[in-house]
Amino acid sequence: MTESPPSTEDWAATARTLSQALPLFRRYAGATVVIKLGGHAMGSAGAMASFARDIVLMSHVGINPVIVHGGGPMINEVLKAQGVVSEFINGKRVTDEATIGVVEMVLSGLVGKRIVQAINAEGGRAIGISGKDAQLMVCEQTDPSLGFVGTPVECDPTFLHHLKDSKTIPVIAPIGTGRNGETFNVNGDTAAGAIAASLNADRLLLLTDVAGVKDATGEVISEITPDAIRDLTADGTISGGMIPKTETALAAIEGGVRAVVILDGRAPHACLLELYTTQGAGTLIRTAR
Numbered sequence: 001m002t003e004s005p006p007s008t009e010d011w012a013a014t015a016r017t018l019s020q021a022l023p024l025f026r027r028y029a030g031a032t033v034v035i036k037l038g039g040h041a042m043g044s045a046g047a048m049a050s051f052a053r054d055i056v057l058m059s060h061v062g063i064n065p066v067i068v069h070g071g072g073p074m075i076n077e078v079l080k081a082q083g084v085v086s087e088f089i090n091g092k093r094v095t096d097e098a099t100i101g102v103v104e105m106v107l108s109g110l111v112g113k114r115i116v117q118a119i120n121a122e123g124g125r126a127i128g129i130s131g132k133d134a135q136l137m138v139c140e141q142t143d144p145s146l147g148f149v150g151t152p153v154e155c156d157p158t159f160l161h162h163l164k165d166s167k168t169i170p171v172i173a174p175i176g177t178g179r180n181g182e183t184f185n186v187n188g189d190t191a192a193g194a195i196a197a198s199l200n201a202d203r204l205l206l207l208t209d210v211a212g213v214k215d216a217t218g219e220v221i222s223e224i225t226p227d228a229i230r231d232l233t234a235d236g237t238i239s240g241g242m243i244p245k246t247e248t249a250l251a252a253i254e255g256g257v258r259a260v261v262i263l264d265g266r267a268p269h270a271c272l273l274e275l276y277t278t279q280g281a282g283t284l285i286r287t288a289r
């Protein structure tokens with residue numbers, strides 16, 4: 001069955017939407033936006049293509065996008081195929097010497113190249129790197145019981161500035177280097193926050209599998225301050241897996257990021273909805289104006 005072509009009304013609605021977005025195009029022209037793409041948010045091939053198309057659009061209208069990705073589900077699949085059972089402590093994967101090799105292979109290879117290919121297929125210019133490249137992310141061991149899991153202590157964004165000047169979109173795997181040449185697995189949100197702070201990014205978008213930070217009634221909070229985040233954490237409203245995400249947001253803002261947004265990466269065009277509509281998407285975290 002042949003689909004009917006868009007009607008005049010459809011095209012008019014599209015034109016009206018673009019016109020209404022013009023002030024926001026201007027607002028973000030030249031801005032650096034760091035986007036954390038989670039393993040669950042990658043979804044299907046169609047979802048990846050849609051995400052890539054949105055990233056290319058953002059770059060064409062003047063944003064400098066920087067992608068930091070996770071890949072937990074993909075790592076789990078490869079480890080399972082190899083008969084390796086992962087142990088987790090407080091939600092963090094224990095990463096021994098054998099596991100770190102698989103983690104680096106999956107993140108820097110399989111996952112990173114998939115994102116790069118998708119962006120390039122949509123007309124963008126992307127390159128895959130990791131935090132080990134050009135000393136981008138130097139780490140210290142987070143906890144000896146976790147093995148090769150690292151916490152960023154230094155981020156050198158020099159190479160990212162070169163990529164920006166060449167209109168190239170970096171796709172960064174959260175793998176860091178130690179001072180003695182170790183390879184460290186870094187939580188994707190933590191890596192994104194540290195890199196965003198080193199760039200003094202205008203926005204850090206944390207794409208996850210929830211709609212945002214919720215209040216005591218279960219409603220998503222559209223905008224909140226760091227102080228209010230701390231209050232909701234203290235009284236237990238913010239709990240579980242949302243705590244490390246809000247901690248990342250607070251650390252990023254303290255490090256110089258203008259604002260952080262926690263939003264559902266599974267929603268179609270989530271980044272565009274946040275940046276180019278007045279209602280936004282998810283929860284915007286920034287200091288009171």
